[in-house]
Structure formats: C-alpha cells, structure tokens
Amino acid sequence: MVEQTMKITAADGLHARPATAMVQVAGQYQSDVNLEYKDKSVNLKSIMGVMSLGIPNDADIKLTADGEDEKEALEAVVNKVKEEGLGE
Template sequence: MQQKKFEITSESGIHARPATSLVNAVNSFTADVNLEANGRKVNLKSIMGVMSLGIGKGTTITVSAEGEDEKEAIEAVERVIIAEQLGA
C-alpha cells in the first residue's frame, strides 16, 4: 500500500471542478484509491464521496492506494493537486 499526505492551500478547497479532476485521474487505475480527510475516508473514484468530505483550505488529506498500479495512482493524484493548484 502507498499513501501520501497533502495540505490543501487553495482558498476554495476541493470544490466540484478539482474533485472531478481527482476522480477522473484515478478511475483508470485498478488499485483501490481512498481519500481521507476530517476523520472520514471515502473512495476517491466516487465524486459524491469526495464532495461529501467538504475539504476546505488548511485541511490535510491522505491519499492511499492498494493494488498493482498503486504507485502510479498516487502520482496521478499528485499531478492533479499541482495542476489545479490545490496544495502541496
């Protein structure tokens, strides 16, 4: 299992557009990919799950992946976070 933490620095947090980008980034991977924030964990392949977390600025999120392409899935999430200027 691979995991990585990110701090959300965007004033808007993770709203609908970046949430969609994150979900789209991991949907092609076979690994199970989860997002944890605010004490809750959801499937990162579910837009409704991601939106339900209400991730705002200053929130630390943990992305975890388990499966044969777990490393690539985490890298894809990191690329979206950088591209969308969500955090570091």
C-alpha cells in the same frame, strides 16, 4: 499500500471542478484509491464521496492507493492536485 499526506492550499478548498478532475484520474487505475479527511475515508473514484467530505482551505488530507498499479495511481493523483493548484 502507498500513501501521501497533502495540504489543501486553494482558497475555495476542494470544490467540484478539481474534485472531478481527481476522480477522473483515479478512475484510470485498477488500484483502490482513497481520500481521507478528519478520520473519514472515501473512494476517490466517487465524486459524491469526495464532495461529502467538504474539504476546506488549509486542510490536511491523506491519499492512499492499494493494488497492482498503486504507485502510478498515487503519483497521478498527487500530480493532479498540484496541477489544479489545490495543494502541496
């Protein structure tokens, strides 16, 4: 399993459009990809799960991936977060 912590820096937090982009990227991989915020973990391949977390600006999140393509999956999701201007 691989993991990375990031800070959400977007003024609106993690809202629907960028969350959808993250879900689409995670869905391209075989590995289990999860998003954790405030001790709650959801499958990053589920838009409903991601949106249920209500992640605001300045939140610390943890991304994890576990499976045969875990490194590639995590790297792709982290890059999408940065590309969407969501966080660092």
